[in-house]
Amino acid sequence: MRKYLQKFSVLVFSMLLTVGAFAQSTIKGKVVDAVTKEPLIGATVGVKGTTNGVAVALDGSFKLNANTGVTLVVTYVGYNTKELTATSTNLGEITLDPSSGTMKEVVVSANLNSVAIDRKTPIAVTTVSATFIEEKLGNQEFPEMLKSAPGVMVTKQGGGYGDSRLSIRGFKQANVAVIINGMPINDMENGAVFWSNWSALSDVTSSLQAQRGLGASKVAVPSLGGTVNIVTRTTDAKRGGSVAQSVGTDGYLKTMIALSTGLDEKGWAFTALGTKTQGNGNAGGLNFVGYNYFFNASKVLTDRQTLALTLIGAQQRHGQRSTKSSIETYRLAPQGIKYNPDWGYRDGQVVNVRDNFYTKPILSLNHDWKINDGASLSTVLYASKGTGGGGSSNFSYGSIPRTGDSYSPFDIDAVQDANVANPDGSAINYLRAARNDHEWYGAISTLKKKLTPEIDLLAGVDLRYYIGRHFTEVTDLLGARYLIDNRTGTGAGDINNPIKNARVGDKIIYNNDSNVAWQGGFLQAEYSKNDLSAFISVAGSNTSYKRIDHFNYLDTDPLQTTPNKNYFGYQAKGGANYNLDANHNVFANVGYLTRAPFFNVAFVNNTNVPNPVAKNEKLLSYELGYGFRSAIFSANVNLYRTDYKDRSSAPRQATQNGQTYYANITGINELHQGVEVDFKLRPVKEITLSGFLSIGDWTYTNSVGPVTVFDETNQPVPGQTAVYYNLKGLKVGDQAQTTGGLNLDVSVAEDLKIGGNWNYYANYYSDFSYTSASTTSPNGAPLNTWKMPAYHLFDLNAVFKFKFAGLNSELIGNMNNVFNTNYVSDALDAANSGKAVNSVVFYGIGRTITTTLKVKF
Incomplete structure (x- = not known):
């Protein structure tokens, strides 16, 4: 009996070694927008060449059962697909570049000086992606893409093309700083913004932010009610x-x-x-x-x-x-x-x-x-x-x-x-x-x-x-x-x-x-x-x-x-x-x-x-x-x-x-x-x-x-x-x-x-x-x-x-x-x-x- 117990123990131990040899690690990380650092809810992370993959959580985080050394493929609609090697079990922040037609972009960081980053920039902010704009715009005016942000209201006034006005926290549009690629565009005489002059933005924006209150702008632009920060594709x-x-x-x-x-x-x-x-x-x-x-x-x-x-x-x-x-x-x-x-x-x-x-x-x-x-x-x-x-x-x-x-x-x-x-x-x-x-x-x-x-x-x-x-x-x-x-x-x-x-x-x-x-x-x-x-x-x-x-x-x-x-x-x-x-x-x-x-x-x-x-x-x-x-x-x-x-x-x-x-x-x-x-x-x-x-x-x-x-x-x-x-x-x-x-x-x-x-x-x-x-x-x-x-x-x-x-x-x-x-x-x-x-x-x-x-x- 003792002889059989010894053999059984060796067999069990061998099986445990085998399982340990093939056991997979848990690789974790967070998928975010390269511009705004906002989590990309709905992105997927998978092992290249396999069906092993997961969707990221609301905060952009993911956990994937896989060994280090594998090649991961990170995808999200409206963003460039990224491949990377899992060099450790904690990959930290993985950034994806927004694009149109899933084309990779050359990003100019000078455009990003006034972008707020989630859980880092201490202001109230709502970010709208290029995908959201493409799916929701229809024949609405461009600023209406911010109408679901708290503290923001947009009306079309008399209904003329591009005649919309935007207000933040009760401040009229003239008191809201609007910035495109780091450039202020409010009229220098009266602060006005005529959206009919900027209707092309709906097709070329990669990131749209409504920053309520002081805003994250680093230029000398006084933002009273808030800042609308627009980053276009390059x-x-x-x-x-x-x-x-x-x-x-x-x-x-x-x-x-x-x-x-x-x-x-x-x-x-x-x-x-x-x-x-x-x-x-x-x-x-x-x-x-x-x-x-x-x-x-x-x-x-x-x-x-x-x-x-x-x-x-x-x-x-x-x-x-x-x-x-x-x-x-x-x-x-x-x-x-x-x-x-x-x-x-x-x-x-x-x-x-x-x-x-x-x-x-x-x-x-x-x-x-x-x-x-x-x-x-x-x-x-x-x-x-x-x-x-x-x-x-x-x-x-x-x-x-x-x-x-x-x-x-x-x-x-x-x-x-x-x-x-x-x-x-x-x-x-x-x-x-x-x-x-x-x-x-x-x-x-x-x-x-x-x-x-x-x-x-x-x-x-x-x-x-x-x-x-x-x-x-x-x-x-x-x-x-x-x-x-x-x-x-x-x-x-x-x-x-x-x-x-x-x-x-x-x-x-x-x-x-x-x-x-x-x-x-x-x-x-x-x-x-x-x-x-x-x-x-x-x-x-x-x-x-x-x-x-x-x-x-x-x-x-x-x-x-x-x-x-x-x-x-x-x-x-x-x-x-x-x-x-x-x-x-x-x-x-x-x-x-x-x-x-x-x-x-x-x-x-x-x-x-x-x-x-x-x-x-x-x-x-x-x-x-x-x-x-x-x-x-x-x-x-x-x-x-x-x-x-x-x-x-x-x-x-x-x-x-x-x-x-x-x-x-x-x-x-x-x-x-x-x-x-x-x-x-x-x-x-x-x-x-x-x-x-x-x-x-x-x-x-x-x-x-x-x-x-x-x-x-x-x-x-x-x-x-x-x-x-x-x-x-x-x-x-x-x-x-x-x-x-x-x-x-x-x-x-x-x-x-x-x-x-x-x-x-x-x-x-x-x-x-x-x-x-x-x-x-x-x-x-x-x-x-x-x-x-x-x-x-x-x-x-x-x-x-x-x-x-x-x-x-x-x-x-x-x-x-x-x-x-x-x-x-x-x-x-x-x-x-x-x-x-x-x-x-x-x-x-x-x-x-x-x-x-x-x-x-």
């Missing part, structure tokens, strides 16, 4: 391309083609993309056509230096609905919520009385230089030349004939007949355009130096120069031979030629130039060791304004050109993030900044008179945040409070008769505070559920005045001189203060994915009217504005992948506003009564359907 390193065709509601058509030469043996690569987008729009007179283009040439100079030249732009023209109407008007109009009073017919063709036409290409040259293992230099030089403007008329809407009842389009034929019949041949009514041509040059350079293994020091300069040319141009005399422009007084026309017979192309009403120079510098120290990361940053900038007025001052008058008016601003901010363990992290940040007032506030009433009360705006912001990451669930909670002091504003408001009034207001104070929650759940690899809730409390905290309201010829509006605005306690009305949403994506099969979005908006207050909100008493009754009805919106999308003639192809379907919900998206309480009956509004867009076929080769 150039594809593999030969190939794609074509796509979209068709949709209201005659929507979009054709796209992208080509890449690939990276050759000499280190050159070229990529080009072009699109044409056209349609009728969601209401009468909103027809549009746009041509978007993107070109990149990259050169790998050495293993330490890369140079990239990028051109991006859009040439477009689109009709607009600029005039809000009362709810009763929409109810009575045969067109319903699609009613638009701002267009007409001539010779059976649409005439856009209000429209926008513009082209603004931007050319940038990025140089990335890794000087040595401890230092790098990233530099971008850029230039932009914009030309175009917004069309309007001298129409008094109540007196211009229409083709039918009062809700029908303008009868431009009748207007033209009246002009022709005028005895002296001059125009009674005509079309004009407010032009805003400009040139913009800039340079941003950042030096990064590793002082110790834990501390990096970044220093840089931000230089910009802007020349703006503003004038009103006659665009159509509507059958007349000339226009008599003999008005006198400030803002009435050309003082150097007071009796003028103007023809098409001539300048009328106003003609002035603006020069804006910006010199900025910044210094930032970053600390990172183990689970703690922190930063402290200081920046300063000088903004110089100069105004040249060609109409209101004689050419011989030295006052025609102002001296430079300088405003020095600065900012200081800091924050820290601590990863408590693999699942939990906390962060905090605080910042204080001062910013120059906008150009139109620096000078009184659009003249060369300096505004004596214009001063820097000030902002103090602080925030606390908590994050949780696990294999199937992640969540973030943010608390914020922002004091905004001495805000200046020069609001322009269109009246019901088509006229425009504006005011010059300084000293407005606001308080923005709230809580934001977002989460993502992935119970199985085929299902992802995400959601958010944002609750804000944004109010004005003081009253302002005295202020004078002017018409578009700079004349004081009767009864609107030396007036006050009792704003204290009034709710900020640019954005719904309570928002929430859910997003569900389900992989039904390997080649079929469906998704749905639900968004909720509540506690949304209308803007107040500057022309009717005034009082002659600084202590009058407080203002009140209408609280708009809460509403829900649902969207659906589906993606089907297949082979077409052996090529990777996909069919994408999008349905937005599935239930065709009628909702008020923008409102102005014309009487500041708190009542709907006294408000003028824009309704949101109804149901739209878009189908896209994309073939990659």
Whole structure:
């Protein structure tokens, strides 16, 4: 018996040795986006040549039973496939490069200076991938890709192509810094962003981030409400391309083609993309056509230096609905919520009385230089030349004939007949355009130096120069031979030629130039060791304004050109993030900044008179945040409070008769505070559920005045001189203060994915009217504005992948506003009564359907 036991023991021991010899190790790691460091939920990691593989968890982590030394293949839709050798059981962070058509890209790190990194950068951030944009966009506007981020709201205003506006935490778009590849693109005079000028971004963006609050920007850009950071693709390193065709509601058509030469043996690569987008729009007179283009040439100079030249732009023209109407008007109009009073017919063709036409290409040259293992230099030089403007008329809407009842389009034929019949041949009514041509040059350079293994020091300069040319141009005399422009007084026309017979192309009403120079510098120290990361940053900038007025001052008058008016601003901010363990992290940040007032506030009433009360705006912001990451669930909670002091504003408001009034207001104070929650759940690899809730409390905290309201010829509006605005306690009305949403994506099969979005908006207050909100008493009754009805919106999308003639192809379907919900998206309480009956509004867009076929080769 003992002999048999010995033999059995030897056999068992031999089997254990054999099992041990073939036992596999557990290899672990984390798969993240190379640009944003966000986990790539849904990526797969497998052993090459086998069926052994796993999907990554919500936090990007994975565990794979395999021996070291094997070759792993990491894949994710919309990203480059990566192969690597498992040299250890812990591979740490594995990065994948985003691409279009799964083509590898040459990435220029100069573009990434302002990208926030999950669980490291101590700010609240939401990141949108190129894949998300491709699947969800449909015929939506590009900024609508951020509508499911907490604290962010996007509306299409009147519904014109590219006329969307974006707000973050109750701050208007002009107070949100928008950065493309490290370059600020907000207008240097007023902070405006016109998305129609950047519609090409939807096809070339590799990463889109909404950074709420102070933001991660390292350039000297004051971010009040937040920062939208956009990183475009650079150039594809593999030969190939794609074509796509979209068709949709209201005659929507979009054709796209992208080509890449690939990276050759000499280190050159070229990529080009072009699109044409056209349609009728969601209401009468909103027809549009746009041509978007993107070109990149990259050169790998050495293993330490890369140079990239990028051109991006859009040439477009689109009709607009600029005039809000009362709810009763929409109810009575045969067109319903699609009613638009701002267009007409001539010779059976649409005439856009209000429209926008513009082209603004931007050319940038990025140089990335890794000087040595401890230092790098990233530099971008850029230039932009914009030309175009917004069309309007001298129409008094109540007196211009229409083709039918009062809700029908303008009868431009009748207007033209009246002009022709005028005895002296001059125009009674005509079309004009407010032009805003400009040139913009800039340079941003950042030096990064590793002082110790834990501390990096970044220093840089931000230089910009802007020349703006503003004038009103006659665009159509509507059958007349000339226009008599003999008005006198400030803002009435050309003082150097007071009796003028103007023809098409001539300048009328106003003609002035603006020069804006910006010199900025910044210094930032970053600390990172183990689970703690922190930063402290200081920046300063000088903004110089100069105004040249060609109409209101004689050419011989030295006052025609102002001296430079300088405003020095600065900012200081800091924050820290601590990863408590693999699942939990906390962060905090605080910042204080001062910013120059906008150009139109620096000078009184659009003249060369300096505004004596214009001063820097000030902002103090602080925030606390908590994050949780696990294999199937992640969540973030943010608390914020922002004091905004001495805000200046020069609001322009269109009246019901088509006229425009504006005011010059300084000293407005606001308080923005709230809580934001977002989460993502992935119970199985085929299902992802995400959601958010944002609750804000944004109010004005003081009253302002005295202020004078002017018409578009700079004349004081009767009864609107030396007036006050009792704003204290009034709710900020640019954005719904309570928002929430859910997003569900389900992989039904390997080649079929469906998704749905639900968004909720509540506690949304209308803007107040500057022309009717005034009082002659600084202590009058407080203002009140209408609280708009809460509403829900649902969207659906589906993606089907297949082979077409052996090529990777996909069919994408999008349905937005599935239930065709009628909702008020923008409102102005014309009487500041708190009542709907006294408000003028824009309704949101109804149901739209878009189908896209994309073939990659």
